[in-house]
Amino acid sequence: MVDADLSEDLRGRVNAAVAAEAPLRIRGGGTRQALMACGNEAIEVLEVGGHRGIVAFEPSELVVTARAGTPLSELEAAVTEAGQCLPFDPPRFGASSTIGGAVASGLAGPARPWQGAVRDAVLGITLLDGRGGIGRFGGQVMKNVAGYDVARLNVGAMGSLGVLLDVSLRLLPRPMTTVTRVLELGIGQTFERMATLGRRPLPITAMAWQGGLLRVRLAGSEVGVAAALAAVGGEPFAEAEDFWAGLRDRQLPLFEGDGPLWRLSVPATAPQPELSANWLLDWGGAQRWCSTDAAPERVFEAASAVGGHAMRLAPTVQRATLPPAQLKLQQRIKTVFDPAGLFNAGVLYPGEY
Amino acid sequence: MDRETLAARLREVLPAEDVVDDEEALRPYAGDALTAYRQQPRVVVLPRSIEQVQQVMALCSAEGVPVVARGAGTGLSGGALPHEAGVLLVLARMNRILELDPLGRSARLEPGVRNLAISEAAAPHGLYYAPDPSSQIACSIGGNVAENSGGVHCLKYGLTVHNLLGVKLVTVDGELLELGGCALDSPGLDLLALVTGSEGLLGVVVEVTVRLLPVAASVQVLLAAFDSVAAAGDAVSTVISRGILPAGMEMMDRLAIEAAEDFVHAGYPRDAAAILLCELDGEPEEVAAQVERVTEILRAAGAGDIRVASDPAERARLWAGRKAAFPAVGRIAPDYYCMDGTIPRRHLAEVLTGIGGLSEEFGLAVANVFHAGDGNLHPLILYDANQAGELERAEAFGARILELCVAVGGTITGEHGVGIEKIDQMCVQFTAVELERFHGLKAAFDPAGLLNPGKAVPTLARCAELGGMHVHGGKLPHPELERF
Numbered sequence: 113m114v115d116a117d118l119s120e121d122l123r124g125r126v127n128a129a130v131a132a133e134a135p136l137r138i139r140g141g142g143t144r145q146a147l148m149a150c151g152n153e154a155i156e157v158l159e160v161g162g163h164r165g166i167v168a169f170e171p172s173e174l175v176v177t178a179r180a181g182t183p184l185s186e187l188e189a190a191v192t193e194a195g196q197c198l199p200f201d202p203p204r205f206g207a208s209s210t211i212g213g214a215v216a217s218g219l220a221g222p223a224r225p226w227q228g229a230v231r232d233a234v235l236g237i238t239l240l241d242g243r244g245g246i247g248r249f250g251g252q253v254m255k256n257v258a259g260y261d262v263a264r265l266n267v268g269a270m271g272s273l274g275v276l277l278d279v280s281l282r283l284l285p286r287p288m289t290t291v292t293r294v295l296e297l298g299i300g301q302t303f304e305r306m307a308t309l310g311r312r313p314l315p316i317t318a319m320a321w322q323g324g325l326l327r328v329r330l331a332g333s334e335v336g337v338a339a340a341l342a343a344v345g346g347e348p349f350a351e352a353e354d355f356w357a358g359l360r361d362r363q364l365p366l367f368e369g370d371g372p373l374w375r376l377s378v379p380a381t382a383p384q385p386e387l388s389a390n391w392l393l394d395w396g397g398a399q400r401w402c403s404t405d406a407a408p409e410r411v412f413e414a415a416s417a418v419g420g421h422a423m424r425l426a427p428t429v430q431r432a433t434l435p436p437a438q439l440k441l442q443q444r445i446k447t448v449f450d451p452a453g454l455f456n457a458g459v460l461y462p463g464e465y
Numbered sequence: 466m467d468r469e470t471l472a473a474r475l476r477e478v479l480p481a482e483d484v485v486d487d488e489e490a491l492r493p494y495a496g497d498a499l500t501a502y503r504q505q506p507r508v509v510v511l512p513r514s515i516e517q518v519q520q521v522m523a524l525c526s527a528e529g530v531p532v533v534a535r536g537a538g539t540g541l542s543g544g545a546l547p548h549e550a551g552v553l554l555v556l557a558r559m560n561r562i563l564e565l566d567p568l569g570r571s572a573r574l575e576p577g578v579r580n581l582a583i584s585e586a587a588a589p590h591g592l593y594y595a596p597d598p599s600s601q602i603a604c605s606i607g608g609n610v611a612e613n614s615g616g617v618h619c620l621k622y623g624l625t626v627h628n629l630l631g632v633k634l635v636t637v638d639g640e641l642l643e644l645g646g647c648a649l650d651s652p653g654l655d656l657l658a659l660v661t662g663s664e665g666l667l668g669v670v671v672e673v674t675v676r677l678l679p680v681a682a683s684v685q686v687l688l689a690a691f692d693s694v695a696a697a698g699d700a701v702s703t704v705i706s707r708g709i710l711p712a713g714m715e716m717m718d719r720l721a722i723e724a725a726e727d728f729v730h731a732g733y734p735r736d737a738a739a740i741l742l743c744e745l746d747g748e749p750e751e752v753a754a755q756v757e758r759v760t761e762i763l764r765a766a767g768a769g770d771i772r773v774a775s776d777p778a779e780r781a782r783l784w785a786g787r788k789a790a791f792p793a794v795g796r797i798a799p800d801y802y803c804m805d806g807t808i809p810r811r812h813l814a815e816v817l818t819g820i821g822g823l824s825e826e827f828g829l830a831v832a833n834v835f836h837a838g839d840g841n842l843h844p845l846i847l848y849d850a851n852q853a854g855e856l857e858r859a860e861a862f863g864a865r866i867l868e869l870c871v872a873v874g875g876t877i878t879g880e881h882g883v884g885i886e887k888i889d890q891m892c893v894q895f896t897a898v899e900l901e902r903f904h905g906l907k908a909a910f911d912p913a914g915l916l917n918p919g920k921a922v923p924t925l926a927r928c929a930e931l932g933g934m935h936v937h938g939g940k941l942p943h944p945e946l947e948r949f
Contacts, residue, residue: 170809170811171706172702172703172706172810172811173702173705173809173810173811174705175809195706195708218650218655225649228623228627229649229650231655231658232623232626232627241902245898245901245902246898247896247899247902248896248899249899249902251874251875251876252809253807253808253809253839253840253874253875253876253879254619254620254624254807254840255615255624255807255836255839255840255841255876255879255880256807256876256878256879257612257613257615257624257662257879257880257882257883258877258878258883258887258891258894258895259883259894259895259903259921259922260659260662260667260903260906260907260922261613261626261661261662261663262659262902262903262906264626264655264658264659265654265655265656265658265659267655267658268650268655269654269655272654273654285708285709285710286708288708307568307569310570310679311567311568311570311590311591311592311679312591312679313678313679313680313681313682313747313748314679314748315747315748332751333751333754335748335750335753335754336747336748336751336754338750339748339749339750339751340748377648377650377651378647379571379646379647379648380569381568381569382647395649398649399649419646419647419648420646420647420648421648421651421652423652431652434652434653435643437636437640437642438642438653438656439653441642441656442653442654442656444909445654445656445659445906445909447909448902448905448906448908448909449902449905460654461653
């Protein structure tokens with residue numbers, strides 16, 4: 113395990129960039145670069161992957177603090193050994209994925225509706241911002257209401273407010289057993305079934321549907337899962353592990369097709385927009401993937417018409433635009449941390465520079 | 466702006482009876498549950514709609530009038546203390562449940578809806594709203610968002626921020642922003658998280674969408690007695706390290722046990738140095754298995770007497786002592802001062818020993834009641850306000866406790882908020898760089914500083930004046946307040 117504190121080096125790099133007014137692209141393991149597309153690939157890269165190592169891990173606290181460059185695999189191995197897990201089960205887009213990238217991108221796996229988002233597990237961060245300041249926000253405890261929640265503000269911010277130096281995360285006990293059942297259901301019946309199951313206090317940790325098959329994952333103690341199986345019904349699903357990992361890491365066939373790939377984040381019970389014949393439902397219906405040739409404006413409109421939003425992942429990333437009042441406010445917030453607009457310009461807001 | 470002019474201007478946008486400017490009628494609004502702080506507002510307004518809130522904000526913003534938003538006024542840190550030259554914006558009349566969606570398991574609420582009313586409305590559908598602050602019978606959801614309120618079940622179910630889907634926020638100049646919604650995320654920066662717990666400094670929460678959870682099929686409560694507080698603390702850590710996540714874990718020390726027993730006769734063992742209450746919930750089979758495992762773990766950790774509540778009545782009795790702990794302590798001393806620090810649990814024994822030492826140093830007794838599962842301490846410092854100097858000693862003692870919490874990696878407030886009460890301790894927890902960013906965020910939302918001025922984040926000048934000296938805690942809460 114490599115243990116290296118590069119925070120002062122990184123601060124030096126940032127200060128130099130401030131002085132030269134030279135924008136930076138933050139890069140950890142380099143596995144999320146497609147999401148960082150900003151229309152100007154010539155910008156200087158700030159490599160942060162070397163700033164790594166687990167700083168503190170006390171299993172009885174259910175809390176780990178790690179430098180942002182720590183590989184996800186390394187962090188996972190450490191918490192797994194203690195019988196714990198990262199609740200948000202982040203996608204691994206490659207072996208070099210880091211915890212900093214996972215937090216900055218804010219992406220969560222199939223357990224999201226039941227075990228929480230990335231930001232729900234973030235207790236604190238240390239941030240190196242665009243003023244060359246290093247600040248610690250939040251902390252290492254579950255209950256903490258002192259100061260504004262700058263830690264969670266940085267989750268999903270795509271590095272636009274600064275460089276994450278370390279993060280403190282809340283962990284969960286690893287379930288003793290995990291079982292997946294598969295049910296043959298059409299899409300209409302699936303929505304009904306997911307809503308019915310969701311209203312019962314069952315130890316569900318994932319529900320996903322594609323091609324006439326609903327997969328329901330249960331996790332917990334042996335007795336708890338066994339008791340819940342009767343309520344879920346269906347058949348055992350042999351390829352469960354590969355399926356959930358493929359869904360989490362975006363490696364199922366739908367993600368790898370040639371057509372434009374869209375993600376819709378909508379209320380779980382929202383009616384299905386008529387955009388495609390090829391849907392993949394995750395998060396119990398709250399995250400929906402499809403490949404569609406529909407014009408981007410149409411997809412954005414369809415998502416907002418049912419109370420959600422859309423994002424195109426392929427062939428290139430295209431994000432929804434924000435209402436003007438909110439965009440103005442968000443950009444004022446960026447200025448608080450990054451007045452010169454150094455970090456990852458154009459990633460969150462198209463045409464930012 | 467003088468009272469008469471301000472009231473007249475506000476009556477241009479609100480019905481006359483919804484603007485309060487009569488000296489007598491203003492009195493009940495002079496403070497929140499931190500009753501030692503009182504300040505009459507210039508005018509109180511009681512809007513009934515989002516549009517009215519927007520109009521009030523637009524007017525106040527144009528005229529440079531400070532605005533303090535208030536829900537039910539149950540806050541414990543003086544966050545809703547009015548401003549002498551300002552408008553107190555009371556949201557209690559906006560108290561309708563706008564929508565309850567049992568299939569989508571969410572509820573859309575006006576800010577004045579009481580916390581408990583949400584779970585009551587959801588109960589027929591087998592659902593509930595998880596965060597349960599001690600004041601849940603009275604406190605409002607808008608206030609919960611402003612304070613990021615907790616409760617006794619945070620370890621498993623999180624705080625307010627973990628149970629929100631969206632809020633509508635009126636900005637200082639009267640604009641309406643929708644943050645989050647019914648989907649599980651939203652584009653851009655996560656302003657929903659930022660606004661949660663911002664103590665009314667960034668905007669006025671006018672609508673809240675919360676997620677609802679299915680009510681657990683089975684709930685069991687265990688009571689375990691220990692002959693040392695350290696052993697009880699270690700037992701909590703062991704339970705969690707063994708992969709069990711209780712719905713709640715609460716601890717009380719001897720002084721708190723005795724006070725609670727004298728008051729409500731919950732059947733707690735008086736000879737114990739500490740007791741632990743552990744609530745487990747889930748599928749009946751799972752809970753039964755967990756009760757067995759937890760019993761074994763607690764036994765191995767040195768628990769003497771272990772009791773499992775056999776029925777709902779017994780369960781309620783075991784909880785009654787804990788829930789009555791604050792008023793119970795209020796009976797054994799003329800006054801008490803409640804602290805709200807959180808620490809990493811492994812430092813529990815060290816911090817309690819430290820508090821014991823400070824108790825001797827200051828010559829004031831302290832009863833300890835806390836949310837052991839998540840490390841949130843509520844030491845209750847006993848004193849007599851009628852004895853010269855005791856109040857100042859209690860404040861100084863409290864400040865030292867919070868400094869101790871920060872020193873072991875914890876925080877000055879776990880769930881009560883900073884408000885006016887703990888503003889000086891913010892200087893201990895945060896550096897100048899961090900405070901500057903907080904002020905920057907405030908200015909991004911509210912450049913003129915009109916929303917809840919003087920709360921939550923101290924000026925750098927104030928911190929500099931305090932310098933290296935021990936900072937002083939807030940004024941004293943009223944002893945008859947129910948807090949747990």
